[in-house]
Amino acid sequence: MSPRAHRPALPEPTPPPADTDTVLAGVGPRLRALRKERGATLAGLSAATGISVSTLSRLESGNRRPSLELLLPIAAAHDVPLDRLVGAPPAGDPRVRLEPIEQGNRTVIPLSRRPGGLQAFKWVLRPGEGCDPVEEQRTHEGYEWLYVISGRLRLLLGEHDFELGEGEAAEFDTRLPHWFGAIGDHPAEVLSLFGPQGERMHVRARPKSAR
Numbered sequence: 001m002s003p004r005a006h007r008p009a010l011p012e013p014t015p016p017p018a019d020t021d022t023v024l025a026g027v028g029p030r031l032r033a034l035r036k037e038r039g040a041t042l043a044g045l046s047a048a049t050g051i052s053v054s055t056l057s058r059l060e061s062g063n064r065r066p067s068l069e070l071l072l073p074i075a076a077a078h079d080v081p082l083d084r085l086v087g088a089p090p091a092g093d094p095r096v097r098l099e100p101i102e103q104g105n106r107t108v109i110p111l112s113r114r115p116g117g118l119q120a121f122k123w124v125l126r127p128g129e130g131c132d133p134v135e136e137q138r139t140h141e142g143y144e145w146l147y148v149i150s151g152r153l154r155l156l157l158g159e160h161d162f163e164l165g166e167g168e169a170a171e172f173d174t175r176l177p178h179w180f181g182a183i184g185d186h187p188a189e190v191l192s193l194f195g196p197q198g199e200r201m202h203v204r205a206r207p208k209s210a211r
Contacts, residue, residue: 023086024065024066025062026086027059027066027071027085027086028059028060028061028062028066029060030084030085030086031056031059031060031074031085032060034078034080034084034085035060035078038078040078042056042057045074045077048073048077048141049073049074049076049077049140049141050073050139050140050141050175051070051073051074051140055070056074066085066086067103068101068103068108068121069138069140070140071085071086072119072140072142072194073140073141073142073174075119076141076142076194077141081112081119082110082119083110086101105125105126105127105128106123106124106125106126106181107123107124107126108121108122108123108124109121109122109123109124118193118194118195119193119194119195120191120192120193120194121191121192121193121194122149122189122190122191122192123188123189123190123191123192124187124188124189125151125153125180125181125182125187125188125189125190126182126187127181127182127183127184127185127186127187133154133156133179133181134156134179136179137156137158137177137178137179138177138178138179139174139175139176139177139178140174140175141174141175142174142175142194142195143171143172143173143174143194143195144171144172144174144178144192144193144194144195145169145170145171145192145193145194146164146169146170146171146180146190146191146192147168147169147190147191147192148164148165148166148167148168148169148188148189148190149166149189149190149191150166150187150188150189151166151182151183151184151186151187151188151189152164152165152166152182152183152184152188153165153180153181153182153183153188153190154180154181154182154183155170155172155178155179155180156177156178156179156180157172157176157177157178158176158177158178163183174194
């Protein structure tokens with residue numbers, strides 16, 4: 001019998017990604033553990049993020065579904081990357097996990113893991129969310145930059161209503177009530193930079209009323 005040919009060892013199979021409900025169920029305990037680790041109170045964290053004490057308490061207990069609008073200011077207040085709140089990658093791995101986070105008709109993909117400072121995201125916004133954008137406006141600490149890669153974007157800032165096309169950008173203080181979503185029949189792809197107050201870039205946006 002001829003000797004059996006040597007075969008290189010096969011790589012370990014990549015474990016399947018955790019389902020969304022499992023990932024979200026682990027956010028509350030992480031939030032509570034991180035807050036206690038930092039010696040922060042709910043009242044103190046509320047003052048730093050602009051999120052009410054009751055909402056923070058419900059997030060930690062699992063009675064409020066976490067969203068990017070809530071997790072971003074919390075991560076910034078604790079000076080940790082978003083991955084710390086939703087599940088960190090193995091230690092020492094420098095690669096950014098491009099794992100989409102689904103939020104209804106929106107998909108957000110974290111593009112950076114830098115603690116504090118600027119954080120980068122890619123949004124895929126599908127039209128027809130079936131909600132009232134005015135009522136959906138949110139506020140939180142921070143500053144945000146948006147750049148439209150493809151499609152058309154509607155941006156509400158308080159009483160102002162803007163439309164942006166491919167190659168256009170906008171910047172705003174997230175303490176202003178804001179909402180953005182796709183216009184028309186096609187998705188909009190958007191790059192977003194979220195960071196602390198004070199850092200700005202030159203942008204242009206066209207009010208709907210000016211068209």
